[in-house]
Amino acid sequence: MDLDARRVLLVEDDKRLSELLVRLLTAESYEVVSVFDGQAGLHHGLTGRWDALVIDRTLPALEGVELVRRLRSRGITTPMMLLTARGTTEDRVEGLDSGAEDYVVKPFDSDELLARLRALLRRHTDTSPMIDLGGRRLDVASRRVLSPGAEPVELSAQECALLRVIAANPGRVRSREELHRRVFQNADSPNAVDTYVYYLRRKLGHGMIRTVRGLGYRLGPS
Amino acid sequence: MDLDARRVLLVEDDKRLSELLVRLLTAESYEVVSVFDGQAGLHHGLTGRWDALVIDRTLPALEGVELVRRLRSRGITTPMMLLTARGTTEDRVEGLDSGAEDYVVKPFDSDELLARLRALLRRHTDTSPMIDLGGRRLDVASRRVLSPGAEPVELSAQECALLRVIAANPGRVRSREELHRRVFQNADSPNAVDTYVYYLRRKLGHGMIRTVRGLGYRLGPS
DNA sequence: ACCAAATCTCAGAGCAACCTCAGAGCGCGG
DNA sequence: CCGCGCTCTGAGGTTGCTCTGAGATTTGGT
Numbered sequence: 001m002d003l004d005a006r007r008v009l010l011v012e013d014d015k016r017l018s019e020l021l022v023r024l025l026t027a028e029s030y031e032v033v034s035v036f037d038g039q040a041g042l043h044h045g046l047t048g049r050w051d052a053l054v055i056d057r058t059l060p061a062l063e064g065v066e067l068v069r070r071l072r073s074r075g076i077t078t079p080m081m082l083l084t085a086r087g088t089t090e091d092r093v094e095g096l097d098s099g100a101e102d103y104v105v106k107p108f109d110s111d112e113l114l115a116r117l118r119a120l121l122r123r124h125t126d127t128s129p130m131i132d133l134g135g136r137r138l139d140v141a142s143r144r145v146l147s148p149g150a151e152p153v154e155l156s157a158q159e160c161a162l163l164r165v166i167a168a169n170p171g172r173v174r175s176r177e178e179l180h181r182r183v184f185q186n187a188d189s190p191n192a193v194d195t196y197v198y199y200l201r202r203k204l205g206h207g208m209i210r211t212v213r214g215l216g217y218r219l220g221p222s
Numbered sequence: 223m224d225l226d227a228r229r230v231l232l233v234e235d236d237k238r239l240s241e242l243l244v245r246l247l248t249a250e251s252y253e254v255v256s257v258f259d260g261q262a263g264l265h266h267g268l269t270g271r272w273d274a275l276v277i278d279r280t281l282p283a284l285e286g287v288e289l290v291r292r293l294r295s296r297g298i299t300t301p302m303m304l305l306t307a308r309g310t311t312e313d314r315v316e317g318l319d320s321g322a323e324d325y326v327v328k329p330f331d332s333d334e335l336l337a338r339l340r341a342l343l344r345r346h347t348d349t350s351p352m353i354d355l356g357g358r359r360l361d362v363a364s365r366r367v368l369s370p371g372a373e374p375v376e377l378s379a380q381e382c383a384l385l386r387v388i389a390a391n392p393g394r395v396r397s398r399e400e401l402h403r404r405v406f407q408n409a410d411s412p413n414a415v416d417t418y419v420y421y422l423r424r425k426l427g428h429g430m431i432r433t434v435r436g437l438g439y440r441l442g443p444s
Numbered sequence: 445a446c447c448a449a450a451t452c453t454c455a456g457a458g459c460a461a462c463c464t465c466a467g468a469g470c471g472c473g474g
Numbered sequence: 475c476c477g478c479g480c481t482c483t484g485a486g487g488t489t490g491c492t493c494t495g496a497g498a499t500t501t502g503g504t
Contacts (some may be wrong), residue, residue: 035473037274043472047480156480168321173364182325189483196481198464213461213490214379321457378491411494413451418492420453435501 006051006121010034011041011067012083013059021054023112025117038062045071049142049154051077052120055086057095068100079120083108117119131167134219138163139218145204153203158183166209167219175216191220193217227253228273228343233263233289234305235281243276246332247339260284267293272300274342277322279306287320294321301342303329353389356432358443360385367426380405384418388431389441398440414431416438 008030012018018034025032033048034053035041041063045053053071057064066125081102082095095103123137131138136147143160144152155163161183166174176193184192197209210220230252234240240256247254255270255368257263261283266276275293279286290302303324324338358369365382366374377385383405388396398415406414419431419439431439 040473047472077351158481171364184482187482191484192482194463195465195483197462201463211462212376215365284473380492405491409493413495414493417453417494419451423452433451 005047006029007033008117009041009044009048009050009053011036011038011053011059011064012057013037013057017056024114028114036065038064040069042070044080044181047157049144051080051142052117053080054117055080055082055100057082058088065095065100068095081116081120131164132170133163133167134170134221136204136208138167140164155200155203158196159203160198162193163200163209166217170219173212173215174220179216227251229253229255229271230264230339231263231270231272231275232256233258233260233275233281233286234278235259236278239278246336250336258282260286260289264292267298267300268296274339275300275302276339277302277304279304287316287322290320290322303339303342306321353386354392355385355389356392358426358430360389362386377422377425380418381421381425384415385422385431388439392441395434395437395440401438 008025009095010018010021010025010032012021012034013036015036018036022034033044035044038059041055041059042062043052044050045067055067059067062070064082064084068082070079071078079101081104082100083104083106084095101120104113104116131140134146136145138145140159140160143155143157145155145163145173146152162179165179165182166168176190179181179193180187180190183196197211200209207220211217229246230246232240232243232254234243234256235258237258240258244254244256252400255266257266260281263275263277263281264284266272277286277289281289284292286304286306290304293300293302301323302321303313303326304322305326307328314393323342323413326335353362355367358367360367360382361381362372365377366381367377367385368374384401387401387404398412401415402409402412405418419433422431429443431441432443433439
């Protein structure tokens with residue numbers, strides 16, 4: 001399997017159309033995962049790592065527009081494309097206002113869809129938010145830490161959120177209380193911060209996050 | 223009007239909530255100026271003198287998160303607090319990543335908001351950015367001594383506290399008794415001061431703290 | 445030079461802060 | 475229903491900080 005492949009999440013309940021799209025995208029050497037309802041789309045969108053989402057507008061369990069809205073409201077910045085049978089101006093406006101980058105009306109031309117997808121990916125990678133970690137970079141959108149000449153490291157949602165806060169101001173010490181309040185608001189145990197620092201260190205090595213005893217953590221080493 | 227009052231800029235478009243907050247803050251003897259959209263917030267934030275900003279997240283003219291971001295990008299370091307109806311982890315992370323110090327979810331408890339505001343102001347004013355050591359600098363917040371062209375030296379809590387007192391007035395001699403009283407309150411042995419001077423010299427070299435026999439210690443060669 | 449007082453040096457006990465990790469709970473997909 | 479990954483909990487084990495005390499070294503006075 002191509003490690004460099006673009007990962008596309010397809011949310012489409014029409015099995016025939018879904019299969020067609022999977023074949024089309026796979027032939028263009030995208031790596032496609034296909035789910036069939038809005039809830040599954042929400043879960044994968046929140047937890048998986050994606051370069052783009054292709055979402056049908058009419059879906060069981062959770063509407064396409066609503067799915068886009070919820071993903072956006074949870075901070076997901078991955079580019080999303082809506083597919084729809086309806087094509088009125090109002091539909092388009094509503095679809096795009098929900099946060100989708102593009103809007104394709106069925107029946108669509110395969111080449112056009114592929115072109116739009118390429119445009120989406122191109123636009124996005126230009127503006128992909130990267131946080132500097134001193135030598136390495138945190139790609140918040142795909143929740144990966146990229147090191148020159150090494151495999152990317154994938155982070156869970158909480159790991160990423162914690163690292164984001166710590167990395168926001170390199171050198172500044174963040175107290176456990178602050179980190180807990182910002183990232184683990186609905187956790188009871190203040191130990192959650194410690195545990196996730198431990199997870200991050202296990203994945204990224206011990207030089208990345210340094211402890212300042214009695215105060216908190218900061219981004220190392222400098 | 224109290225000249226010592228803390229000046230707070232409130233940016234909140236909901237007139238009822240705004241008035242409530244103004245009353246709440248004024249009762250705590252803050253000096254409050256209230257504006258009702260993001261553009262006005264931007265203007266006042268850039269031109270006025272403030273001890274803290276309290277900003278609603280959903281605002282006409284300019285979003286709260288974007289307002290924070292723009293103020294930060296123009297070099298405004300005043301502590302800022304975001305108010306929001308939404309409360310997911312991703313929201314919080316986004317809000318705080320924009321540069322806000324704290325994030326309060328509506329509906330909020332008045333006392334909690336006041337407590338957080340106090341914490342904000344305390345933190346900000348306590349953060350004495352850097353103490354001059356004559357060539358080097360002591361960063362109290364991260365407990366490090368920074369030297370031009372050298373690795374930072376990390377200090378323990380007591381080491382930092384001791385150096386802070388000695389460095390407060392360069393050249394002035396501090397007696398063991400004073401240092402012991404201010405830093406080693408609950409230590410029985412008066413030797414603790416000597417020991418920590420020894421630790422500091424071991425980390426920072428012997429030129430930094432000088433002994434004045436019979437009197438105490440003072441900073442630097444001078 | 446010699447002595448006594450002041451100061452320095454450092455090993456180690458005690459302890460709180462911190463790290464580590466197994467596992468329970470949960471939501472989801474197979 | 476089971477397995478899987480993510481999240482959070484709680485219980486040790488470990489580390490590093492703090493302070494003590496005692497011997498070594500320096501200082502200033504005679």
